[in-house]
Amino acid sequence: MQIEKVHGSENHFFLLDQTKLQTKLSDQELVEFTKKIANPQTGILAGSDGVLVIDQATHEGAVAQMRVINADGSEASMCGNGLRTVSRYLAQELSLDQFKVQTLNADLQVSKSESFAPNVPAFSVEISPVSFAAEKLPFKNLNTDELIDQAVPEFLPNLKFTSLAVPNPHLISFVSAEELASDDLGNLGKRLNAKNPYFPDGVNVSFAQILGKNKLFVRTYERGVGFTNACGTGMSATSLAFALTHPDQGQFDQEITVYNPGGMVKTNVHKTGETYKINLIGNATVTHHVDISEADLHAANLDNVTITKTEEETAYQAFVTQLPKINDISVKS
Numbered sequence: 533m534q535i536e537k538v539h540g541s542e543n544h545f546f547l548l549d550q551t552k553l554q555t556k557l558s559d560q561e562l563v564e565f566t567k568k569i570a571n572p573q574t575g576i577l578a579g580s581d582g583v584l585v586i587d588q589a590t591h592e593g594a595v596a597q598m599r600v601i602n603a604d605g606s607e608a609s610m611c612g613n614g615l616r617t618v619s620r621y622l623a624q625e626l627s628l629d630q631f632k633v634q635t636l637n638a639d640l641q642v643s644k645s646e647s648f649a650p651n652v653p654a655f656s657v658e659i660s661p662v663s664f665a666a667e668k669l670p671f672k673n674l675n676t677d678e679l680i681d682q683a684v685p686e687f688l689p690n691l692k693f694t695s696l697a698v699p700n701p702h703l704i705s706f707v708s709a710e711e712l713a714s715d716d717l718g719n720l721g722k723r724l725n726a727k728n729p730y731f732p733d734g735v736n737v738s739f740a741q742i743l744g745k746n747k748l749f750v751r752t753y754e755r756g757v758g759f760t761n762a763c764g765t766g767m768s769a770t771s772l773a774f775a776l777t778h779p780d781q782g783q784f785d786q787e788i789t790v791y792n793p794g795g796m797v798k799t800n801v802h803k804t805g806e807t808y809k810i811n812l813i814g815n816a817t818v819t820h821h822v823d824i825s826e827a828d829l830h831a832a833n834l835d836n837v838t839i840t841k842t843e844e845e846t847a848y849q850a851f852v853t854q855l856p857k858i859n860d861i862s863v864k865s
C-alpha cells in the first residue's frame with residue numbers, strides 16, 4: 533500500500549486512499565494513525581498538519597469523499613489546501629479534469645488549473661457553504677448573532693474581528709505587519725482552542741496584512757494543529773472578509789493574491805443574492821511516496837516504511853524563491 537506526503541502552500545498532509553485497502557481503517561484507527569504520523573516526534577518526514585482520507589462517495593454526482601483528520605485527531609469539516617491535493621490525486625486516478633468531491637458538509641466542485649510553474653501543478657477548489665451565523669460557527673457570549681468587523685475587547689484590544697464558517701470556523705482580523713508577527717496571534721489562537729466561553733468547538737484564527745488592491749498576506753493559527761504555513765479555508769474566508777470590510781481594496785469576482793508563510797494562492801470571491809462562494813487556486817504538490825503494509829497502517833506502526841522522494845519540492849521551492857519576500861515567519865520546512 534502506498535500513501536503520499538503532499539502539500540498546498542507547505543501545509544503538509546499525508547494522503548491515505550481507503551478504497552485501496554482490503555479492510556478500511558476504523559475511525560479509531562484513523563485517529564491513532566494520524567496522531568502518530570502527524571507528530572514530528574513520532575511520525576515520519578517531520579510530521580504533518582493531519583491526514584486526508586479518501587473514501588467512496590455516498591452522494592450521487594461526487595466521484596469520491598474526502599475526510600480531514602487534524603494532527604490532534606479531531607475531524608475538520610473542510611480543508612482547502614488538502615482538497616487541492618486530493619483533487620490532484622483523484623484527477624490522476626480517474627483521468628478527469630473537473631469533478632465533485634464529497635466533504636463532510638458539501639459536495640464541492642474542483643478542477644485542474646494552469647500550473648503555477650514548471651512541475652508545480654495547481655488545482656482550483658470551491659469553498660462553501662459560507663455562513664456568518666453564530667450558531668454555525670458556533671460562537672456564543674459575544675452579544676451578537678454575527679461578528680463582522682467588530683471590536684471584541686475580550687479577544688484583544690484595538691483589533692476588529694470577523695467570524696465566518698466556510699463551513700469550518702474562522703476568526704479573522706486585519707492587522708499591521710508588526711501585529712501579524714507579534715505573539716498575539718499565537719496567544720489568542722491557543723486561548724480560543726482551549727476550553728473558552730466564546731468558541732466551544734475551537735476556531736481557526738487568522739491575522740491578515742493588506743498589501744494593496746486585491747493583495748493580502750495571511751498567517752493562521754489552526755484548530756487541532758497550531759501555527760501552520762498556510763490554511764486554505766483561512767485564506768478563502770479572509771478574502772471574503774476583505775471584500776466585505778475593505779471594499780475599496782478587496783473586490784468580488786476579481787482574482788485576489790494571497791501570500792502566506794508557505795507561498796502564495798489565488799482566491800476569487802463571489803456573491804449571488806445572499807449566498808457567498810469562494811474559489812481557492814493553488815499548488816498541489818506531492819513530495820514523497822511512502823510504502824507501508826496494510827497491517828502496519830492498522831497498527832499505526834511506522835517502523836517498516838519505505839520512503840521515495842519526488843522532484844516536486846525542488847520545483848516548488850524554485851517557484852517560492854521568485855515570490856516577493858513579505859514576512860519571514862514560516863513555521864516548518
Ligand SMILES: N[C@@H](CCC[C@H](N)C(=O)O)C(=O)O
Pocket residue numbers: 543581600602607608609610611612613614700701736754755756757760762763764765766
Ligand atoms: N489547513 C486546512 C484546514 C484544516 C482544518 C482546520 N484545522 C479545522 O479544524 O478547521 C485548510 O487548508 O483549509
